[in-house]
Amino acid sequence: MPHAGQHTDSDLADGGLNARLAGMLPDIVQQMASRVERGEVARYIPPLARIDPRKFGIAVVLRDNSVLVAGDADEEFSIQSISKVFSLTLALGKKGDGLWSRVGREPSGDAFNSIVLLEHEKGVPRNPFINAGAIVIADVLLATHQPKEAIGEILRFVQSLADDDRISVDRHVAQAEMATGFANAALANLLKANGNLDNLPTHVLGVYHHQCALSMSCRQLARAGFFLTSGGRHPVTCRQVVAPERTRRISALMMTCGHYDGSGDFAFRVGVPAKSGVGGGILAIVPGIASIAVWSPGLNQQGNSLLGTEALEILCRQMNWSVF
Numbered sequence: 001m002p003h004a005g006q007h008t009d010s011d012l013a014d015g016g017l018n019a020r021l022a023g024m025l026p027d028i029v030q031q032m033a034s035r036v037e038r039g040e041v042a043r044y045i046p047p048l049a050r051i052d053p054r055k056f057g058i059a060v061v062l063r064d065n066s067v068l069v070a071g072d073a074d075e076e077f078s079i080q081s082i083s084k085v086f087s088l089t090l091a092l093g094k095k096g097d098g099l100w101s102r103v104g105r106e107p108s109g110d111a112f113n114s115i116v117l118l119e120h121e122k123g124v125p126r127n128p129f130i131n132a133g134a135i136v137i138a139d140v141l142l143a144t145h146q147p148k149e150a151i152g153e154i155l156r157f158v159q160s161l162a163d164d165d166r167i168s169v170d171r172h173v174a175q176a177e178m179a180t181g182f183a184n185a186a187l188a189n190l191l192k193a194n195g196n197l198d199n200l201p202t203h204v205l206g207v208y209h210h211q212c213a214l215s216m217s218c219r220q221l222a223r224a225g226f227f228l229t230s231g232g233r234h235p236v237t238c239r240q241v242v243a244p245e246r247t248r249r250i251s252a253l254m255m256t257c258g259h260y261d262g263s264g265d266f267a268f269r270v271g272v273p274a275k276s277g278v279g280g281g282i283l284a285i286v287p288g289i290a291s292i293a294v295w296s297p298g299l300n301q302q303g304n305s306l307l308g309t310e311a312l313e314i315l316c317r318q319m320n321w322s323v324f
């Protein structure tokens with residue numbers, strides 16, 4: 001069986017992969033539909049608390065740009081922290097390696113919204129995927145713009161990666177995030193007090209909360225993540241949008257930090273780089289082979305999709321996809 005990065009001749013045309021996945025995805029949807037233990041839907045804002053925990057969708061984009069979907073793969077959901085992958089990519093494009101003086105590259109071992117390490121480590125967040133790190137990234141993207149312009153830039157970037165201009169920010173989710181994001185405000189204020197925000201915390205939080213409110217389907221998300229599978233190539237134009245070395249580094253951070261204090265367990269069980277969000281989505285990358293998006297709103301204790309993780313575990317085991 002091929003390892004990620006090695007391919008058989010028949011798989012090279014992606015026809016072989018296509019056929020196997022076409023059989024496998026509906027089967028995974030069926031298995032997940034029968035699960036009684038589905039985790040807890042995020043309850044911190046009403047628009048997320050209302051989501052039906054029985055929803056389940058999955059989409060796989062292969063490197064020939066073919067897309068295989070099953071279940072609720074075309075229903076939009078709140079991508080939440082998965083947006084941190086796209087904002088990091090944009091910020092690296094602007095700042096390059098200079099970014100790493102403001103945010104670290106180590107797993108935190110703490111919850112996504114934890115404030116504990118930030119005080120000890122003088123306002124330099126452990127990594128760009130915990131909230132504190134993503135708030136610094138939002139500050140970089142805000143630069144000298146107005147929050148609206150920075151949000152527009154993130155939105156257009158995601159739309160162009162997915163080649164889909166229907167992708168939008170859910171205003172209700174964004175407003176609810178703004179109205180309840182007191183812990184994020186505490187992080188932003190502590191960052192500002194330590195000299196690690198250039199802009200006003202309220203403006204930076206405006207950008208951060210709106211990026212979290214991006215609404216996408218599994219199909220759109222898997223397409224937007226394709227550049228990480230293809231060494232930075234756009235799925236349709238084939239243009240190089242990100243340097244290959246940068247996509248490897250972003251993937252490395254997804255592997256080590258993408259699931260917060262559940263990152264080790266995710267790597268152990270699934271074995272590919274991935275990023276989760278409290279909306280129940282996960283974007284997973286099989287380098288050189290596939291970009292996968294899965295959505296099941298119920299979360300485990302670390303705030304990662306319970307069945308999304310299980311579905312990826314089953315899929316990657318059956319396809320023999322792993323970076324190890």
Ligand SMILES: NC(=O)CC[C@H](N)C(=O)O
Binds near residue numbers: 131184277
């Ligand atoms: N893990 C997540 O998806 C958290 C995102 C959420 N909007 C927050 O800032 O708390």
